[in-house]
Amino acid sequence: MARKRSKLAILALLFASPAALARTWDVKMEGMQFVPAKLEIRAGDTVRWTNGDIVPHTVTTNPKSASGLSGVVEPGKSWEKRLAKPGTFRYGCGLHPTMKGQIEVKR
Amino acid sequence: MKNLISLSLTSLLLASGAFAADNAPAGGPNDAQIAHIVVTANSIDVTAGKLAEKKSKNPEVKKFAKQMVTDHTAVNKQAAALAKKLGVVPEDNDTSKSLQQGANENMAKLNDLKGAAFDKEYVDHEVAYHEAVLDAIDKTLIPSAQNAELKELIVKVRPAIAAHLEHAKMVQADLEKKGHGKKKK
Numbered sequence: 001m002a003r004k005r006s007k008l009a010i011l012a013l014l015f016a017s018p019a020a021l022a023r024t025w026d027v028k029m030e031g032m033q034f035v036p037a038k039l040e041i042r043a044g045d046t047v048r049w050t051n052g053d054i055v056p057h058t059v060t061t062n063p064k065s066a067s068g069l070s071g072v073v074e075p076g077k078s079w080e081k082r083l084a085k086p087g088t089f090r091y092g093c094g095l096h097p098t099m100k101g102q103i104e105v106k107r
Numbered sequence: 108m109k110n111l112i113s114l115s116l117t118s119l120l121l122a123s124g125a126f127a128a129d130n131a132p133a134g135g136p137n138d139a140q141i142a143h144i145v146v147t148a149n150s151i152d153v154t155a156g157k158l159a160e161k162k163s164k165n166p167e168v169k170k171f172a173k174q175m176v177t178d179h180t181a182v183n184k185q186a187a188a189l190a191k192k193l194g195v196v197p198e199d200n201d202t203s204k205s206l207q208q209g210a211n212e213n214m215a216k217l218n219d220l221k222g223a224a225f226d227k228e229y230v231d232h233e234v235a236y237h238e239a240v241l242d243a244i245d246k247t248l249i250p251s252a253q254n255a256e257l258k259e260l261i262v263k264v265r266p267a268i269a270a271h272l273e274h275a276k277m278v279q280a281d282l283e284k285k286g287h288g289k290k291k292k
Contacts, residue, residue, distance in 0.1 A: 054181055097274055098273045
């Protein structure tokens with residue numbers, strides 16, 4: 001019976017959809033930096049940015065856009081985004097131009 | 108300009124009535140005085156930022172100024188909340204007074220300027236001011252703070268001041284590139 005359950009578990013994993021295997025990665029906004037500044041994830045994973053600083057931050061891919069993708073992320077708050085497309089996701093804080101980050105999204 | 112501001116902050120921190128303070132190491136301000144210096148330094152930059160937001164026509168200067176208002180207001184909110192929690196009443200002192208006097212003089216100068224001259228004066232002063240504040244944080248405020256939470260707050264604020272300095276330098280370089288004047292030494 002135990003062997004049968006193990007086989008079923010393995011089969012479930014093999015045929016599980018990518019969405020079921022997707023994970024969430026954490027990036028801290030801390031010390032006026034993104035930590036980690038470079039991250040490698042799989043397409044379909046989610047990245048959650050959490051503001052551990054005492055000033056607000058944003059997540060933007062356009063340096064000219066202060067609010068960017070996330071809008072203002074206040075201290076203690078989080079914002080997340082699912083990255084479905086393989087490639088390099090370069091971003092920064094729209095409010096603090098010294099803050100930069102990069103995510104490699106693998107297939 | 109940097110030397111003048113730095114002299115005001117660093118030497119006054121050492122020469123002020125902080126020598127008579129309880130619990131402070133010799134030559135440094137006590138926690139109540141540190142709280143007052145932190146609030147004063149933040150308020151000064153909020154006031155200058157509001158003026159620059161109103162007067163500057165340069166988008167990068169306005170964006171920087173807006174960020175100074177937002178960030179220094181946020182820091183002051185935290186500082187005030189901590190002071191209340193700790194039952195510390197910020198204590199006025201010679202350093203705060205000197206900072207405020209310098210700020211009043213700076214504001215008077217800025218009020219008389221407009222256009223590129225205003226932008227240059229504002230940004231040059233922001234570079235010098237943040238350099239001086241960073242110096243004071245490293246050499247006096249962090250070493251002198253006795254309460255662990257107050258020390259932690261100042262340590263946590265430090266990267267924001269450093270980032271502001273870098274941002275100010277970026278705007279300064281941008282102004283120079285666009286022919287707004289030579290960099291002050």
